[in-house]
Amino acid sequence: xxxxxxxxxxxxxxxxxxxxxxxxxxxxxxxxxxxxxxxxxxxxxxxxxxxxxxxxxxxxxxxxxxxxxxxxxxxxxxxxxxxxxxxxxxxxxxxxxxxxxxxxxxxxxxxxxxxxxxxxxxxxxxxxxxxxxxxxxxxxxxxxxxxxxxxxxxxxxxxxxxxxxxxxxxxxxxxxxxxxxxxxxxxxxxxxxxxxxxxxxxxxxxxxxxxxxxxx
Amino acid sequence: xxxxxxxxxxxxxxxxxxxxxxxxxxxxxxxxxxxxxxxxxxxxxxxxxxxxxxxxxxxxxxxxxxxxxxxxxxxxxxxxxxxxxxxxxxxxxxxxxxxxxxxxxxxxxxxxxxxxxxxxxxxxxxxxxxxxxxxxxxxxxxxxxxxxxxxxxxxxxxxxxxxxxxxxxxxxxxxxxxxxxxxxxxxxxxxxxxxxxxxxxxxxxxxxxxxxxxxxxxxxxxxxxxxxxxxxxxxxxxxxxxxxxxxxxxxxxxxxxxxxxxx
Numbered sequence: 264x265x266x267x268x269x270x271x272x273x274x275x276x277x278x279x280x281x282x283x284x285x286x287x288x289x290x291x292x293x294x295x296x297x298x299x300x301x302x303x304x305x306x307x308x309x310x311x312x313x314x315x316x317x318x319x320x321x322x323x324x325x326x327x328x329x330x331x332x333x334x335x336x337x338x339x340x341x342x343x344x345x346x347x348x349x350x351x352x353x354x355x356x357x358x359x360x361x362x363x364x365x366x367x368x369x370x371x372x373x374x375x376x377x378x379x380x381x382x383x384x385x386x387x388x389x390x391x392x393x394x395x396x397x398x399x400x401x402x403x404x405x406x407x408x409x410x411x412x413x414x415x416x417x418x419x420x421x422x423x424x425x426x427x428x429x430x431x432x433x434x435x436x437x438x439x440x441x442x443x444x445x446x447x448x449x450x451x452x453x454x455x456x457x458x459x460x461x462x463x464x465x466x467x468x469x470x471x472x473x474x475x476x477x478x479x
Numbered sequence: 480x481x482x483x484x485x486x487x488x489x490x491x492x493x494x495x496x497x498x499x500x501x502x503x504x505x506x507x508x509x510x511x512x513x514x515x516x517x518x519x520x521x522x523x524x525x526x527x528x529x530x531x532x533x534x535x536x537x538x539x540x541x542x543x544x545x546x547x548x549x550x551x552x553x554x555x556x557x558x559x560x561x562x563x564x565x566x567x568x569x570x571x572x573x574x575x576x577x578x579x580x581x582x583x584x585x586x587x588x589x590x591x592x593x594x595x596x597x598x599x600x601x602x603x604x605x606x607x608x609x610x611x612x613x614x615x616x617x618x619x620x621x622x623x624x625x626x627x628x629x630x631x632x633x634x635x636x637x638x639x640x641x642x643x644x645x646x647x648x649x650x651x652x653x654x655x656x657x658x659x660x661x662x663x664x665x666x667x668x669x670x671x672x673x674x675x676x677x678x679x680x681x682x683x684x685x686x687x688x689x690x691x692x693x694x695x696x697x698x699x700x701x702x703x704x705x706x707x708x709x710x711x712x713x714x715x716x717x718x719x720x721x722x723x724x725x726x727x728x729x730x731x732x733x734x735x736x737x738x739x740x741x742x
Contacts, residue, residue, distance in 0.1 A: 393502075397509050406520040409513050419506045427499035434491055448488050452495050459499070 270454050272308045278461035279305055285468035293342045294471055297464075300335045303328070322377050326369070329378055333361055333385055336421065340392040343414045347399035357388060383432040386425040393422035413471040420463025427456045535714050543651070550601040558601070561594045610650035614684075615639030617654045618677055625661060631673050638678040646742035649719050653686065653739065659712050660688050660735055668692030670732065684741035691732040697725050 268276075279301040286294045307328040314321040341354045365381045372378075396418050400407070409415045431452045568587050610617045615637060622635050657675075664670055670692030677686050700709055709725070712735075716723040721739035 397505070401509065401512055401516070406513070406517050408517075409510050415509075419502070422505070423499060423502045426502045427495060430491055430495045430498055437487060437491070448492065452492070455499070 267309050267312045269308065269312060271457050272305060272312070274454075274457045274461050275301060275305045275308060278464055281465045281468050285472040289471065289475060293339060296335065296338070300331065303331055307331075320375060322375050326374060326378050329381055329385075330362075330365065333358070333365065333381070336385070336389055337361075339417065339421070340389065340396070343418060344392065344396055344399065346414075347396070347403055350395075354392075361385060361388065379432060383429075386429050386432055389421060389425040390429070393418050393425070411470045411473055413467040413474060416463050416467035416470055420460045420467065423463065424456045424460035427459070428452065532718060535718055539652070539655075539715070539718075553597045554601040558594055558597050561590050561597070565590050565594070610647060610654055613639070613642055613645055614650040614653055615642050615677075617650065618657060618675075621654065621657055621661065622675060625673070628665070630671075632671060634672070634674040636676045636678075639684070642679060644679075644742040649684075649739065649741060652715050652719050653684065656712055656715055656737065657686065657688070659715075663709075664688075664690050664692065667695075668733065679741060682741060684739045686737040686739070687734070689732065689734040694727045694729040694731050694733055696729065697727045 279298070282298050282301050286298055289295055307324055311321040311324045314324055337354055337358045341351065344350045344354070361381060361384060364384060365378060368376075368378045368380050396414075400415070407415075431449055565587055568583050568590070618637055618639060622633065622637065625631065626633060661673075664673060668690050670690035672691045674689040675687070677684070679685070697709075713723055716737060716739070719739055721737060723738075724736040725733065726736075727733040
């Protein structure tokens with residue numbers, strides 16, 4: 264059983280734990296869906312470990328998870344960007360285009376091949392969304408205290424995760440073949456990125472809970 | 480010359496580290512830019528408040544000047560004219576005509592009453608002169624006028640009569656505040672009882688006015704900005720850095736609590 268609880272799983276479990284504490288009473292659809300997303304992330308990681316041990320492949324699990332990731336992160340950016348600009352059509356079009364690539368990849372390479380093309384593309388797309396958000400945030404005339412602004416920290420964490428992971432995605436083939444000391448290089452990079460992502464997200468949960476308390 | 484896998488890995492890891500640090504620096508830059516934005520925002524807000532305050536001050540000054548002109552006109556011209564009329568009427572000798580005498584008597588009485596009323600009105604309008612004798616006395620005069628108007632059961636506790644400190648600018652605004660509140664009560668409240676309490680404590684002047692009138696929805700009046708008198712009271716209180724609290728219950732009455740740093 265111990266093999267199921269890897270570093271990533273523990274990081275995500277901590278994030279889920281804080282999410283439940285700070286967001287369970289939240290009425291916003293986005294923040295509530297985030298809890299579900301975290302739950303699915305933990306579930307995917309555990310299932311992935313189990314499948315790897317039992318069936319010697321877990322690519323199907325991670326390939327399905329990519330769809331959940333694309334959908335939820337796009338939704339998150341839609342929620343936050345929508346506060347500053349009308350980007351419903353843009354985000355929806357990009358989302359559809361990504362889905363076409365996602366499905367197209369499986370048609371060509373099969374479901375048991377890790378969909379690295381889609382992962383690389385979504386990394387770039389989410390980085391662009393994050394930069395767009397920061398541009399609009401700075402351009403906006405109204406001042407917001409970023410120290411306690413949940414959207415800023417959520418997007419900040421997401422930007423670090425996807426921007427930091429860009430190289431790992433592009434050089435996926437080389438990285439897979441080599442390892443760094445005892446640990447796989449890819450795993451090492453993603454463990455680090457996950458710590459940043461969930462660290463930022465946990466702080467976003469705290470800011471959100473504070474925001475909710477102030478508004479009440 | 481080909482690089483070894485370990486070297487490639489090191490390069491990728493190093494590049495990943497750079498890619499990790501870049502967004503962190505970007506976030507730090509955004510926070511720093513936002514801090515500048517905050518300063519700019521605060522500065523803009525201060526300027527706006529200052530501008531509004533200046534406008535209000537000018538508005539009050541103009542209003543005060545207008546009132547003084549009216550007061551002077553009432554006192555010096557109309558008052559004099561009426562006085563002259565009284566003298567003229569007095570000088571008429573009509574002993575043979577009792578009816579005419581009676582009519583002239585009545586007219587005289589009316590004219591005298593008018594002179595008295597005009598003098599009282601001139602006094603009220605000429606705020607600066609009233610507050611010269613101190614805010615306590617000015618409030619007392621206002622209360623005396625209210626007593627003469629009649630129709631209200633008055634409970635007054637004016638503890639500002641023996642004040643050793645004064646602030647002429649604030650005094651005039653405080654007097655106008657009280658006048659505005661009393662005018663609002665007379666015009667709209669349909670009250671039968673008015674309670675006025677004034678005192679100075681810890682360099683703060685407290686003014687409380689309570690009445691048992693019809694009351695109103697304070698929040699609605701504030702958001703819809705229907706209460707011009709109320710808005711004017713609030714602006715005046717803000718101008719002298721005071722605080723105001725209005726508690727109103729429909730059919731129960733209204734209480735207004737004002738705190739002003741004084742002198």
